[in-house]
Amino acid sequence: MQSEKTNNSGTSLDSTNLLVFLFKWRFYLVGICFIAAVASAIASFIIEEKFRSAVVMFATPQHSIGEQFYEETKKNDLLEYGEKEDAERLLQIMNSDRVRIRIIEKHNLWDHYEIERDAPGANTLMQKEYDGNVSTRLTKFGSIEIEVLDKLNTLARDIANDIAYLTDSVANDMRNARANDAFQYAKSSYHQVQEEIRVMEDSMGVLYDLGIYDYITQIEGLNDQYATALAEGQPARAENIREKMAIISGHANAFNKLTNLLEAAYDREAILKKRYDLMQIDATSKLPSTFIVDRAAAADKKAYPVRWLIVAMSVLSAFVFSVIAILTFENYRKLKSEGRI
Numbered sequence: 001m002q003s004e005k006t007n008n009s010g011t012s013l014d015s016t017n018l019l020v021f022l023f024k025w026r027f028y029l030v031g032i033c034f035i036a037a038v039a040s041a042i043a044s045f046i047i048e049e050k051f052r053s054a055v056v057m058f059a060t061p062q063h064s065i066g067e068q069f070y071e072e073t074k075k076n077d078l079l080e081y082g083e084k085e086d087a088e089r090l091l092q093i094m095n096s097d098r099v100r101i102r103i104i105e106k107h108n109l110w111d112h113y114e115i116e117r118d119a120p121g122a123n124t125l126m127q128k129e130y131d132g133n134v135s136t137r138l139t140k141f142g143s144i145e146i147e148v149l150d151k152l153n154t155l156a157r158d159i160a161n162d163i164a165y166l167t168d169s170v171a172n173d174m175r176n177a178r179a180n181d182a183f184q185y186a187k188s189s190y191h192q193v194q195e196e197i198r199v200m201e202d203s204m205g206v207l208y209d210l211g212i213y214d215y216i217t218q219i220e221g222l223n224d225q226y227a228t229a230l231a232e233g234q235p236a237r238a239e240n241i242r243e244k245m246a247i248i249s250g251h252a253n254a255f256n257k258l259t260n261l262l263e264a265a266y267d268r269e270a271i272l273k274k275r276y277d278l279m280q281i282d283a284t285s286k287l288p289s290t291f292i293v294d295r296a297a298a299a300d301k302k303a304y305p306v307r308w309l310i311v312a313m314s315v316l317s318a319f320v321f322s323v324i325a326i327l328t329f330e331n332y333r334k335l336k337s338e339g340r341i
Contacts, residue, residue: 025326032322033315040314050133051153053160053296059086072118087138090289094136094146094167106131107159108322118259126203134159143293153298171289177283186279190272197265204258247336 013244022029093099098316104126110117113129133149146163150156 009187012286022323023325028326029319029322031132032318036318037311040311043310048151049302050149050151051156051299051302053150053156053299053315054166054294055160055292055296056139056143056294058143058291058293060287060291061086062172084138084142087142087144089169090144091136091138092172094144094163094265096170097322098170099166100127100130100161103134103159103162106162107155112155131137134163148195148296149253153300157296157298164290164292168289172286175289176283176285183276183279183283186272190269190276193265193269193272197262197269200258200262201263203254204262207255207258214280244274262334 053121103291109130110126112127115122115125115129119125135147137145137147139145148160149165228282
């Protein structure tokens with residue numbers, strides 16, 4: 001109980017001392033806080049005002065479009081929202097040089113940011129200025145937010161919307177370029193099998209001209225005719241039939257081989273034609289890579305700087321540092337008067 005009273009007394013004494021201390025130095029503290037408030041207010045008006053515009057969108061999964069038209073079983077849905085990995089890939093494209101350079105050139109940001117192209121470190125300055133005004137982030141809802149700050153509200157709006165548009169365009173270009181490689185391979189394979197079929201069909205045409213059109217059926221029919229001719233005592237007719245059978249039998253291997261090869265080639269042609277059509281759609285389609293939720297609009301009120309916050313933080317910081325400085329000064333003076341230093 002005695003210890004508890006001592007602690008309570010010490011706490012009360014400390015609180016009292018703090019109030020006494022603040023009252024003793026009130027004029028200094030008020031003066032310092034007033035100066036900080038005035039200085040920060042002036043500084044906040046010197047800081048360039050900027051407007052904020054933002055675009056909110058979702059990424060779409062990068063599935064094959066042609067697959068949705070030619071595959072019997074649909075594994076994916078083109079209308080579904082993308083996963084976190086899709087959004088992260090889209091963020092990489094947004095922050096890429098391909099998008100940044102096109103935005104800088106389109107809106108002439110070199111002149112707008114007053115950066116000389118030929119000055120030493122110009123690219124570094126431009127990237128720093130760009131990154132300071134343009135930011136992208138993945139929200140907790142899985143969407144992507146593009147935020148742009150600029151002294152012109154219309155320019156902030158246009159840059160934000162153009163980043164969204166160019167990101168979609170670059171994503172499509174990358175997908176189409178990848179699909180085009182596959183399409184060119186499918187195209188060459190398809191044309192190759194068509195040429196093989198043409199050559200084999202020409203060879204079959206030669207056999208057709210020789211009267212060979214269905215080896216098994218023809219041989220069976222000629223056998224029946226040969227047997228009938230012999231049975232009826234027609235040796236000349238039987239010999240004529242035998243000669244026809246000999247001609248057909250001489251081309252039997254070639255006919256059977258061509259027939260089997262053509263059947264396999266027709267099957268391959270059907271498969272390659274399907275792949276050809278599928279890849280052609282993927283290589284030429286421009287399906288959006290994003291779902292735009294909110295497009296950027298021109299702000300009618302500046303978003304930066306927040307002057308009251310700057311003044312409040314400056315006053316609070318000045319007060320805290322002033323108290324620490326005065327406490328340090330008083331402790332130093334006390335220790336010096338006691339001869340400890």
